[in-house]
Amino acid sequence: MSDEWLSPEAIEAWWASPSQKALKRPYTAAAVANLRDPFPENTTSNAMALRLRAILEKHHRAKTVNLTTSPLEMSSQQMMAEAGMETAYVSGGVASFTAVTDPSSDHADYTYDTLPKKVELLQRAQKLNTRIARAKGNKDADSFMLPLIADADSGFGLYTTVMKLAKLFVQAGAAGFHIDDLFPGAKRFDGKDGEAWVIVPMCELQKRLTAARLQLDIMGSELVVFYRADPHSATRITSSVDPRDRPYILGATVELPRHYASLTTSPERAEWKTKAKLLSLDDAFKAAYPEKYDEFSKKTEGLNVSEALPIATKLAPEFYFSADAARNSSGYYAYNGCVEASIARTLEIAHLVDVCWPNASWYEPVDVEKYAKGVHAVHPDKWLGYNITGSFPEDGSLDPELKVLNQKIAEWGYCWQFMPLAMFTALGVAAKNTAVGLMQGGTNFYVENVSRPASKAGGKDSVEWWYKKPAILTDTAAEVIGDCM
Ligand SMILES: C[C@](O)(C(=O)O)[C@H](CC(=O)O)C(=O)O
Numbered sequence: 485m486s487d488e489w490l491s492p493e494a495i496e497a498w499w500a501s502p503s504q505k506a507l508k509r510p511y512t513a514a515a516v517a518n519l520r521d522p523f524p525e526n527t528t529s530n531a532m533a534l535r536l537r538a539i540l541e542k543h544h545r546a547k548t549v550n551l552t553t554s555p556l557e558m559s560s561q562q563m564m565a566e567a568g569m570e571t572a573y574v575s576g577g578v579a580s581f582t583a584v585t586d587p588s589s590d591h592a593d594y595t596y597d598t599l600p601k602k603v604e605l606l607q608r609a610q611k612l613n614t615r616i617a618r619a620k621g622n623k624d625a626d627s628f629m630l631p632l633i634a635d636a637d638s639g640f641g642l643y644t645t646v647m648k649l650a651k652l653f654v655q656a657g658a659a660g661f662h663i664d665d666l667f668p669g670a671k672r673f674d675g676k677d678g679e680a681w682v683i684v685p686m687c688e689l690q691k692r693l694t695a696a697r698l699q700l701d702i703m704g705s706e707l708v709v710f711y712r713a714d715p716h717s718a719t720r721i722t723s724s725v726d727p728r729d730r731p732y733i734l735g736a737t738v739e740l741p742r743h744y745a746s747l748t749t750s751p752e753r754a755e756w757k758t759k760a761k762l763l764s765l766d767d768a769f770k771a772a773y774p775e776k777y778d779e780f781s782k783k784t785e786g787l788n789v790s791e792a793l794p795i796a797t798k799l800a801p802e803f804y805f806s807a808d809a810a811r812n813s814s815g816y817y818a819y820n821g822c823v824e825a826s827i828a829r830t831l832e833i834a835h836l837v838d839v840c841w842p843n844a845s846w847y848e849p850v851d852v853e854k855y856a857k858g859v860h861a862v863h864p865d866k867w868l869g870y871n872i873t874g875s876f877p878e879d880g881s882l883d884p885e886l887k888v889l890n891q892k893i894a895e896w897g898y899c900w901q902f903m904p905l906a907m908f909t910a911l912g913v914a915a916k917n918t919a920v921g922l923m924q925g926g927t928n929f930y931v932e933n934v935s936r937p938a939s940k941a942g943g944k945d946s947v948e949w950w951y952k953k954p955a956i957l958t959d960t961a962a963e964v965i966g967d968c969m
């Protein structure tokens with residue numbers, strides 16, 4: 485145990501260092517020192533996180549974007565490194581199919597240690613690669629180590645789980661992770677009924693990110709925290725408690741005999757939504773009583789929906805608005821997802837995170853540009869991330885736009901972009917060719933179409949794994965141990 489490690493002054497000095505100085509903590513260095521373990525366990529994670537920080541800053545300054553994907557295992561990860569990719573993403577969506585005992589669509593319902601375990605495996609694989617390369621005399625062996633940016637989803641619970649999760653990621657050697665504002669357990673991808681994208685209130689998001697930051701500080705961690713903003717896709721929010729969510733919470737403006745939650749069929753629900761004329765409290769009041777809106781607005785500043793509603797009805801006794809009527813059978817409120825909501829949230833929490841990313845399952849250029857402008861207007865030095873997961877039109881209609889997409893993304897100020905499913909899908913394509921080839925061409929197909937191209941693809945080093953590559957380490961160890969005769 486070193487005095488320096490447990491000294492609040494040393495923690496403050498670290499907070500003033502280049503990697504940390506843009507962050508603002510709502511707690512003291514003394515509180516962090518009190519919570520520290522006797523010894524730091526951040527070595528690999530810190531080295532990789534500092535490497536990631538340098539990469540992000542380089543691209544941010546040059547107005548270029550670092551594009552990457554999600555490796556499934558050591559082989560695809562090594563190919564990414566050899567191809568010159570500078571970072572790698574560890575996707576929860578991919579893990580839902582490949583790192584669990586019961587694969588399913590991505591509901592982020594795997595255990596909270598699933599992604600840290602995946603990171604640990606990939607990290608150790610990278611280290612193995614590095615040892616092999618060094619044993620073969622490669623002076624640049626270190627370049628095989630890609631900083632891994634992992635999916636921490638919603639943090640899997642309240643602050644204690646978030647802290648445990650952050651700890652596991654540091655121990656596993658992650659360079660970064662992202663946390664979103666989804667409600668754990670409610671994530672769905674079909675979204676047919678508009679109930680799939682449920683976020684927590686602003687205060688809960690802030691607690692999550694503060695908990696993550698606190699755990700990283702406790703561990704003396706340089707890990708890069710990404711806020712994945714989901715409000716622009718959200719259709720539901722678990723609570724109306726936070727005044728900052730008031731502009732986006734929707735309520736019925738027409739009184740109907742039954743509330744939304746009591747309806748069971750999709751057509752009934754759709755009809756209800758049309759008849760209820762959903763609006764936010766402010767928009768509803770403004771539309772009904774434009775002449776009284778300024779007074780309402782002044783009197784309700786800083787109040788949440790339930791606090792502001794009685795003031796509205798005092799000013800206009802005939803006014804009807806009910807956020808409760810629009811709650812669904814899980815009790816969640818209706819939410820007007822829009823890019824403005826994502827920007828507003830990002831600006832509230834920017835001091836706690838290093839990278840901000842508007843999560844989208846499809847290319848929405850107008851919103852992507854708006855988000856970057858909105859965040860950079862206030863925080864010009866904040867790194868921005870971007871992803872596209874969705875499928876692309878097979879008729880090629882979007883191809884001309886996609887050809888210049890990365891350049892545009894970079895111009896708008898994004899320095900990191902990833903396509904989480906690219907490698908997963910590509911391996912499927914390669915697997916199909918291999919399976920069909922083996923069926924038709926037998927062993928000779930393997931030699932001609934797999935192992936020989938693998939040797940060529942690896943240059944001096946074959947990309948064929950099995951015994952050939954790591955054998956050099958076994959031989960070296962055997963030499964060191966000797967015969968002991
Ligand atoms: C990027 C992502 O976090 C992932 O797990 O790969 C996805 C995003 C998506 O599929 O659009 C997710 O978890 O939602």
Ligand SMILES: [Mg+2]
Binds near residue numbers: 577590635
């Ligand atoms: Mg995910």
